[in-house]
Amino acid sequence: MALTATSMGSVSNMANELFKRLDANNDGRLSTTEFQSFLEGLIQQVDNRRAPGAGATVSARADRTYNPMPGFDTGKLNNPSHTTPKYVFARATQDIALGADRPSRSAGLAQIVTYVRERGYPDAAIVGDDSINFGDGFGNIDVLTGGGSWWWGPES
Numbered sequence: 001m002a003l004t005a006t007s008m009g010s011v012s013n014m015a016n017e018l019f020k021r022l023d024a025n026n027d028g029r030l031s032t033t034e035f036q037s038f039l040e041g042l043i044q045q046v047d048n049r050r051a052p053g054a055g056a057t058v059s060a061r062a063d064r065t066y067n068p069m070p071g072f073d074t075g076k077l078n079n080p081s082h083t084t085p086k087y088v089f090a091r092a093t094q095d096i097a098l099g100a101d102r103p104s105r106s107a108g109l110a111q112i113v114t115y116v117r118e119r120g121y122p123d124a125a126i127v128g129d130d131s132i133n134f135g136d137g138f139g140n141i142d143v144l145t146g147g148g149s150w151w152w153g154p155e156s
Contacts, residue, residue, distance in 0.1 A: 024110045025129060033107040037098060066094050071152055085134035086152050088119045089143065093150045102148030106130060109143075131155045 022030055022038050066077045072090050076082040092115040098108035106129045113132060116124040123135025130144035140155035 021110055021114070024107045024126065031107065033099075033103055034110075037104065037108040037111055064095075066091060069093070069150065083120055085116065085121055085124075085136055085138075085141075088116050088121065089132070089134075089141075089152070090150070092116060100148065102144060102146070105144055105148055105150070112143075127155070 019030065022034050024034050024037070025031075066074070068074045069077065069090055072087070076084075076087050077090055079087075089112065092112045096108065096111045096115060098105050098111070109126045109129075109132065113124045113126055116132070116134065121134050121136065123133075125133050125135065127133050127140045131140045131142050133140045142153045142155045143150060145151050
């Protein structure tokens with residue numbers, strides 16, 4: 001759901017909701033990393049909408065080629081009609097500019113979840129600092145290794 005003053009009822013409510021979304025680790029504070037992830041995502045969205053030929057609701061990355069990822073089939077990754085949570089997630093990791101370190105990626109899970117929700121999994125939710133429940137009945141999926149690499153595996 002888009003954040004608008006009318007959908008939230010007031011600017012104060014909208015500010016509170018935005019803060020909750022940005023506070024990826026739910027500690028009641030906004031870290032530099034959490035704020036940076038928000039700004040990077042915002043800038044990326046603005047740039048995508050300004051791209052030549054891109055409409056207001058069309059992503060400038062719709063026709064991009066995705067890089068291979070360990071544990072992911074590159075054919076499925078580059079097939080936009082393959083929309084399982086695993087491949088929607090994998091595309092998000094490349095469409096959203098996040099740092100390469102684990103803290104940046106963990107803080108960026110809120111952006112990943114927003115991306116996934118907008119692409120057909122509205123019940124997706126962050127679970128801890130390295131897992132997502134996509135709301136598809138398969139439970140929590142661990143999406144970050146201890147070293148900060150993206151991956152896909154059942155939460156252990």
